[in-house]
Amino acid sequence: MDLPNNICIVGLGLLGGSYAMGLTRAGCTVSAVDLRAGAIRYALDNGLIAAGTAEDPAPLLEKADAVVLGLYPRALVEWLQKNQGLLKPGALVTDVCGVKGGIVEAVQGFLRPDVEFIASHPMAGREVSGVEYANCEMFRPANFIIVPTEKNTPRGIAFARALAGALGFAHITQLSSAEHDKMIGYVSQLTHAIAVSLMNATDNTHLAEYTGDSFRDLTRIAKINEQLWSELFFANRENLIAEIDQFAASLEGLKQALANGDEAELKRLFVQSARRRSLFDQRQAER
């Protein structure tokens, strides 16, 4: 499938802005809607979009063959509830949310039947926000996950695939909403919960002068946007709690080996983690 020509980005933040940049470069006519007039002005001034508004979105939406919602989960649902009447008949709609459970079902439950919502998740991001940091190069090494449900059509899935291809994602895969959220609970949300908890465990700012790479690497993602991440955590609460429990049990096992003076067990844990990490590197290299 060719990418639709006219694409509107709703929510022009870091991701929305990077989509705009990439899609404009790919030859699409890109417009944008954002509450912040400064974001629209920046995107127009820097050639990321051909048109944009911080006011009435109707004139842009009625021309858009596809819409990318670059919004936080709750804002996404609210925006669609309020504005779905403005979408062009046959429009394809996708999102950038990091969690799918609850959101996809809700949206597909209330959306107009002549419009298709196909969920997708660009696994890319940075510790900054705002269109001013937009850069579609960040998609090059990243994964793009398409999350179809039984309500989606081959046309919707092909659109998501074409979108990811145009944006230059290295890997495009497809998962069910449940598979996606379980995986995300482990590889993304648990790691953020750990980084935040490590930073909060003690007032460690005075240790800045002693830290090496390991501490820096582990806590880089502790600089977290509280509104976005609390929405994502609550949207995936059960998976994340299960992952935290499993990790805490693993750490407790290591502590017990240490407390019991069980050197053989401690070494076994180290050998296992080193072997898994090597296998992991190998699989990544093979991709």
Added chain:
Amino acid sequence: MDLPNNICIVGLGLLGGSYAMGLTRAGCTVSAVDLRAGAIRYALDNGLIAAGTAEDPAPLLEKADAVVLGLYPRALVEWLQKNQGLLKPGALVTDVCGVKGGIVEAVQGFLRPDVEFIASHPMAGREVSGVEYANCEMFRPANFIIVPTEKNTPRGIAFARALAGALGFAHITQLSSAEHDKMIGYVSQLTHAIAVSLMNATDNTHLAEYTGDSFRDLTRIAKINEQLWSELFFANRENLIAEIDQFAASLEGLKQALANGDEAELKRLFVQSARRRSLFDQRQAER
């Protein structure tokens, strides 16, 4: 203090080899002792050392004004017990161990009175081992910590400082053994315990294709040398257990906020961790 001219490295691994390279470049006459003839040959062939042996260390040690023990904690204590009679009178001895409690006291307790052991910790390393990977450039951004006791003299401390200076460490500081080990328990050992436990929590190798930077960063250090790290963990067992407990309580607090639907508390934790991490970046930038 000028660096002593003749320095012998005992244990020619990644760190010992990198010391050899840096000290040879700094103009010292560097020799080395290692059990592995291949390591000595490599260092000779590549100009890291002027002399070396995998057999009788006596001829090299009797000429050495200073000795750097690039050995694991237990091997260090055993080597000194066995070979201290071979050291040159007045020799200065230091180490590279990542934990000081137990080791420094033990060594200073049995060492000949005409030889001084001044403990130090180069906070640098990589996930590989062996002299073949030696590269003194790794010291440039790193911390060097001198850990004197009441048995050390100004001459011993000045030697450690001159050594770190010649190797090009960015920051040279001084801590007591107790301060050092408490700090290390948090910034290094706890982070390794977390990475290992995250890798061990579940068989996650099939997730390699979905992981982003955060998971890769958090688990990079899970590729761990089981002999070295079990020695280091046991040598600092009480500090590390206390740090694990504190971190586990912090993670449990986050989980409870999630389980109770307490969005305000979850956001407070995110804001706190983000603020601390920003302050931390700031302090590192100011250095």
